[in-house]
Amino acid sequence: MLDQLVKKQKVIIYIIAIAFILSIGAGGIFGGEKIIQALGGNYLGKVNGTKITPQQYNLKIQEIKERYEAQG
Incomplete structure (x- = not known):
């Protein structure tokens, strides 16, 4: 199981990096406060x-x- 994880390490890192960059972009576009209002009032x-x-x-x-x- 760990061998498979090591083999796919680059893919996992790229997925996490893309998700992180997209979340920063969404925060910049929509603003943190607006996101909080949309989610929880x-x-x-x-x-x-x-x-x-x-x-x-x-x-x-x-x-x-x-x-x-x-x-x-």
Whole structure:
């Protein structure tokens, strides 16, 4: 079994490389955020049953940063 894998190693590497390049291209064309929205909707997760959007998450992170900066 390992002998077959070694013999087909180049083919496997080429397939993985092509898949990687295509995924990078798709991310560049469609944008990472748009892909996430298409796959899972426009929220990052749930907290106590409440959906959290990327905007809510970023706003909360900004608030926390400002609070720490104000404390010194």
